[in-house]
Amino acid sequence: MPESSEHTITREQVAHLADLSRIDLSDAELDDLAPQLSVILESIASIQGVAGDDVPPTSHAMPLTNVYRDDVVRPGLTAEEALSGAPEVEQQRFKVPRILGDEQ
Amino acid sequence: MNTPDRRTASAIAEALAAGETTSVAVTQAHLDRIAEVDGAVRAFLHVDAEGALRDATASDERRAAGHPWSPLDGVPIAIKDVLATRGLPTTCGSRILEGWVPPYDATVVARLRGAGLPILGKTNMDEFAMGSSTEHSAYGPTHNPWDLDRIPGGSGGGSAAAVSAYEAPLALGTDTGGSIRQPGAVTGTVGVKPTYGGVSRYGLVSLANSLDQAGPVTRTVLDAALLHELIGGHDPLDSTSIDAPVGDLVAAARRGADGDLRGVRIGVVRELGGEGYQAGVLARFEESVELMTKAGAEAVEVSCPHFVHALATYYLILPAEASSNLARFDAMRYGLRVTPDDDPDHRPSAEDVMRATREAGFGDEVKRRIILGTYALSSGYYDAYYGTAQKVRTLVTRDFEAAFEHADVLVSPTAPTTAFRLGEKVDDPLAMYLNDLATIPANLSGVPGISVPSGLADEDGLPAGVQILAPAMADDRVYRVGAALESLLARGWGGALLDRAPELTGASS
Numbered sequence: 001m002p003e004s005s006e007h008t009i010t011r012e013q014v015a016h017l018a019d020l021s022r023i024d025l026s027d028a029e030l031d032d033l034a035p036q037l038s039v040i041l042e043s044i045a046s047i048q049g050v051a052g053d054d055v056p057p058t059s060h061a062m063p064l065t066n067v068y069r070d071d072v073v074r075p076g077l078t079a080e081e082a083l084s085g086a087p088e089v090e091q092q093r094f095k096v097p098r099i100l101g102d103e104q
Numbered sequence: 105m106n107t108p109d110r111r112t113a114s115a116i117a118e119a120l121a122a123g124e125t126t127s128v129a130v131t132q133a134h135l136d137r138i139a140e141v142d143g144a145v146r147a148f149l150h151v152d153a154e155g156a157l158r159d160a161t162a163s164d165e166r167r168a169a170g171h172p173w174s175p176l177d178g179v180p181i182a183i184k185d186v187l188a189t190r191g192l193p194t195t196c197g198s199r200i201l202e203g204w205v206p207p208y209d210a211t212v213v214a215r216l217r218g219a220g221l222p223i224l225g226k227t228n229m230d231e232f233a234m235g236s237s238t239e240h241s242a243y244g245p246t247h248n249p250w251d252l253d254r255i256p257g258g259s260g261g262g263s264a265a266a267v268s269a270y271e272a273p274l275a276l277g278t279d280t281g282g283s284i285r286q287p288g289a290v291t292g293t294v295g296v297k298p299t300y301g302g303v304s305r306y307g308l309v310s311l312a313n314s315l316d317q318a319g320p321v322t323r324t325v326l327d328a329a330l331l332h333e334l335i336g337g338h339d340p341l342d343s344t345s346i347d348a349p350v351g352d353l354v355a356a357a358r359r360g361a362d363g364d365l366r367g368v369r370i371g372v373v374r375e376l377g378g379e380g381y382q383a384g385v386l387a388r389f390e391e392s393v394e395l396m397t398k399a400g401a402e403a404v405e406v407s408c409p410h411f412v413h414a415l416a417t418y419y420l421i422l423p424a425e426a427s428s429n430l431a432r433f434d435a436m437r438y439g440l441r442v443t444p445d446d447d448p449d450h451r452p453s454a455e456d457v458m459r460a461t462r463e464a465g466f467g468d469e470v471k472r473r474i475i476l477g478t479y480a481l482s483s484g485y486y487d488a489y490y491g492t493a494q495k496v497r498t499l500v501t502r503d504f505e506a507a508f509e510h511a512d513v514l515v516s517p518t519a520p521t522t523a524f525r526l527g528e529k530v531d532d533p534l535a536m537y538l539n540d541l542a543t544i545p546a547n548l549s550g551v552p553g554i555s556v557p558s559g560l561a562d563e564d565g566l567p568a569g570v571q572i573l574a575p576a577m578a579d580d581r582v583y584r585v586g587a588a589l590e591s592l593l594a595r596g597w598g599g600a601l602l603d604r605a606p607e608l609t610g611a612s613s
Contacts, residue, residue, distance in 0.1 A: 017475045018475060021462070023459060023475075024463040025463065029471070033471070036533060037472065039534060040472075041479075044420055045416075046413070047417055047496050050499065051498070057495050060344070061548065061550025062346065066343075067340075067343040084205065085204050085205065085206075085437070085439065086436075087438075094437055096436050097453055098452075098453050100453075
């Protein structure tokens, strides 16, 4: 990838994006991903300028409106079923690692 | 080596109805076939022999009592591992869900159970349906039954290979950018992507919500219609489900089988052919168009100028939606949890655990797409990438609308090439993405499509497919025209294309 390309993703950017995505990428992965993503981005950036300002965006193929249902009690998963795949369980609850920082 | 049960699902259903066989016998025959060849094909991630035979026994009892639940009651089926199955592992081909057993059924699975179809097992796929070859499965690739050194397509290569190798008469797949149709083309089988919203997505582990659609994987067009009618229709549990009847698809397939296409206008999409398409694939496609024309169809060339941008549009929209969807794999409520090495000065936080788990649990392609999607959605880049892609998506849909003013269905080759060799493209993401060139526009616009085997390419003797697309909610057209083409081709061949597949010699090969 030429350094001058406006569609280059740098190693630092990949590290930041991995941080946002909550993935601990290894150094080797960071090295590989930056050039790979730049190639992909360079290729897909071709669509810029294809659509004029007057073209509305499509988020969904079908026209959709909100769907409501009556607010009535229906059978759902039991607590046991809901917890059946949990990595850790305590007192019929999901047991998770600490959420606050060390200093908090 | 036993002879496999090569009958279609509809033939099995007729034999069951006539009392000529039992569901237990049919199910056992397919389990035997799996035991014999799946060591080589590796279509299945999980086989549930006990559950399938239990369901088959119950089916036979219903049949004996004169109360079958559906026309396909007792016909066994395989299910892509992206669909939640209560009591059966569901991994999406990923380490992050290894061993996860869902506490509920996807709606399509519940409908199959309610229709009495024994579930043979779960089929292999690219991790979270990201890929065109099944090589991105964390559990190893599936092999194409036509040539075990080649890919079966993807992401639903397991379902297509299972049906192609006679390990199952029917399977379910999901299609986000071609994951039902492209595997169908390269394994000589039939695959249908229904209209978006026509089949429930509840319990389908989301890759890209606005593109994902579950559908039939079969050996014949009629079998696909039978399965589609069972799984289709409104589902209140899916807010994107269309509240309208699924249509008389079986009747459309039966009507098409007479091969008469008089009055049908077939639009050949100029942009889906030519450069980048293998000569043998194009040759079989052109013959198919000629056959349909001889059968009375009027062929017109249509232009969809924005289709050339569909691939790029897709590879911005899909990673954006996927990066958001896959945030649910947080190591807290289900799935893998990896705790980083203990540091006496720093107890791992939930976020540390999340980062370590996602690093260990996701494969390379999944990480690539999550990072790309996060980038496309980032402040400062959103308008340039994701916003632009959404606008081009509108233009692709307008192209479809214009084309369908001149044609009842659109046709193209399903995939640009036949099955390539395992390993050939796995390290070249862009080359891999090109496999979906012809299938992606339908997902962007939500229209239905089918892939029908069109013959073998001269260069390599491997299967190719023709794709038939119809306007949204006109799924019956893909069945009518698909069945007609299938029937016209079979007359010329003197049988089904799969009859020419090499014999599988089992796991020892």
